[in-house]
Amino acid sequence: MRRVVFAERISDDKNERSDSIESQHDKLTRRAEAEGVTVVGTAVDLSVSGDVDPFQRKALGPWLAEESLSKWDELWVSTQDRLSRDDIHFLRFVFWAIEHNKTVMVLDDPGFNEQMHSRTGRLLLHAKGLGPAMELDRIKARTKDSHERRRFTTRWTGGIPPFGYRPVQRYVEGKTATYLEQDPEMVRVLREMRRQVLDDQSFFAVAKYLNEKGTHTARDRARIRKGKPVHRRGAAEGVPEQWSETTVKSLLSDPALLGHKKHRGEVLYDSQGQPVQVAEPVFTEDEWQSLQTAIEARTKTTVRRVNGTSPMYGVVWCGECGSKSAHKSSITKGTDYRYYVCGAWPKENRCRGVSVRAEEVEDWIEIYFLQRYGPERVTEKVWIPGTDNTKELDTTRKRISRLRHLYVEGEFDDSPKEYQDRMHALRTREAELASEPVVDGCWHEKDTGQTFQELWGTLDLEGKRKQLIKSGYRVEVGRKTFRVSPEPESPEERQAKFDTLTPEEVDRAKAFHTARASNPFG
Structure with missing residues (x-):
């Protein structure tokens, strides 16, 4: 046989x-x-x-x-x-x-x-x-030549599209070609990820949220489009890839979300020194800048973020030494006892180890905070974008240097005019960028139109924790002491703070809030 x-x-x-x-x-x-x-x-x-x-x-x-x-x-x-x-x-x-x-x-x-x-x-x-x-x-x-010809065009040359986009076939100039367009479902995911990061969620928390929702990664989505099963490396077919802190941060820092075309991990620039645009950006320039600022701040922080452990993590602090309090619990005879204790003790000798019942602290926050701060207006931090072309200027100068090197190597011997045109465009762009002043972006407190008393009843414990952190408040607990800081500002103090702004900062803040009012979902 x-x-x-x-x-x-x-x-x-x-x-x-x-x-x-x-x-x-x-x-x-x-x-x-x-x-x-x-x-x-x-x-x-x-x-x-x-x-x-x-x-x-x-x-x-x-x-x-x-x-x-x-x-x-x-x-x-x-x-x-x-x-x-x-x-x-x-x-x-x-x-x-x-x-x-x-x-x-x-x-x-x-x-x-x-x-x-x-x-x-x-x-x-x-x-x-x-x-x-x-x-x-x-x-x-033939494939390489085809890719080379299409590299600096708005066409998609193949591969896995960036998260937020999907490939589409279009009939252009008598031929069918592949382009990228936004995927509405993925764009909604990206906007939710941005909201969570701006709301001080950790990259780990965002990744956990995506995994719990069953959100597919860009690679898995590409597999699904081809009719293939999802696949996590090292696992059986059908097991989806998992999001991690690294993938969340990498995705939200990727200029591809602005619709920029990349090659070997670097953004491609056209002959005028501008990024090659292959699709509509997911975020506006202002939204992008505020997101990058939040990512940078979270990357540089020395505070280890813990999710789902302490009901008032980041709000309750030790009144003795100023360390962040930790949430501890123990079960005695079937009863769960919860405490807020000094996070530095006993690892450090600067504190005697303050320990207070968690229910008492949370009740005091409910009673004392609202009695003292209930009439206060709830504010939120909004990002007023600045202008800083330092990075693009540095990139442009590097491209000028590379172009000059290619000229010396003889790459333009047969096309000197092409070299002159490209160098002229880069030099012009360099001059434009160098002439623009650097204005730092800044955070500004915006009135939400509510008092804490009006808002408080609509929030659960986690919502209250987040709102306190967002508004910059902290509760310091010691032996028989309870203090909320900072103290509420009087109208006169608020006006005095406003008066310290420069005319340019005032104009930028007004312009930003006017635009925000016309587009509250921006």
């Missing part, structure tokens, strides 16, 4: 003129029925390039492993290049098949297996292997 394994492969490369998987399988099946062999398996490798080693292919590789060799006698393919388009991989497979006494059937080359077993035949096989290898080189060259 002849036991046969079918090997079927097709590449993602649109330039590869190859049979479809269905066509390959049909040819192999009809031949198997004619010869009366037993088909014990079919190795189908979809979207696998011809230069991938057969032993490394996901479907075929396991059949070539030592533990599977006793299950089959013959390997059938429709054409030789279904085995491999790489001549080295191809010859390695041929010698492997000879060593393990395996028959190889190539439908369009009936003498293939006989040629494997003679020196002259192997020489012919080597020559045959060079044809697909040379064609593969031509395919790669």
Whole structure:
């Protein structure tokens, strides 16, 4: 009984003129029925390039492993290049098949297996292997040239689109081409991520939120679009990738969210020194700047953020030494006792270790805080963007230096005008950036239109904690002491603080709040 394994492969490369998987399988099946062999398996490798080693292919590789060799006698393919388009991989497979006494059937080359077993035949096989290898080189060259031509255009050259975008086919100038457009669902996710970061959530908390919601990563979304299962590295198929602190921070810091095109991790710039724009930005420039400021502040903080542990984490502080209090709990005779204790004690000797019942502190916050601060207006910090072109100016100067280096190396010997035009555009942009003043962005307190008394009843414990932190309040607890700081400002003090602003800061604040009022969801 002849036991046969079918090997079927097709590449993602649109330039590869190859049979479809269905066509390959049909040819192999009809031949198997004619010869009366037993088909014990079919190795189908979809979207696998011809230069991938057969032993490394996901479907075929396991059949070539030592533990599977006793299950089959013959390997059938429709054409030789279904085995491999790489001549080295191809010859390695041929010698492997000879060593393990395996028959190889190539439908369009009936003498293939006989040629494997003679020196002259192997020489012919080597020559045959060079044809697909040379064609593969031509395919790669055409693909590279195509990518080079499209690199500085608004077209999408392929790969995994940035999170927030999806590829779409458009008919432009008589041809179908791929472009990027915003994915509304992913944009909503990004805006929620931005809101959480500005609301002082940690990257870990944002990642946890995304994982609990079952939000797919950009890679998993790309797999789903191709009809493939989601896959986490090191796990079984169907197990989605997980978000982490690193992926959250990396995503929210990626200029691709502004619609900028990138190559090898760097933003591409056109001949005028401007980023190549391939899609509409997810965030406005102001939203982007405030997000980056919040990310930078969180990155530089020395405070370790703990999520879901202390009901008043970041609000309650030790009144003895000023350290942040920790939340402790213990169960005695079935009763759960909770305390706020000095976070520095006993690791440091500067404090005697203040310990206060958590319920008392939370009740005092409810009573004392509202009695003292209830009439106070609730404010929120809003970012007033500044202008700082230092980074772009530095990038422009580096591009001028690289362009000059290319000129010296002779890259523009045949096109001196192109060099002059590009250098002129970069020099002009450099002058524009250098002439613009650097104005630092700043946070500004904005009145929300509510008092704490009006807001308090609508919040749960976590909401109250976040609001206290957002408004800059802290509760200092000591032995028989309870103090909220800072003290509420009188109208006169608020006016005095406003009077310290420069005219430019006042104008910027007014302009910002006017724009904010016209677009409250911005």
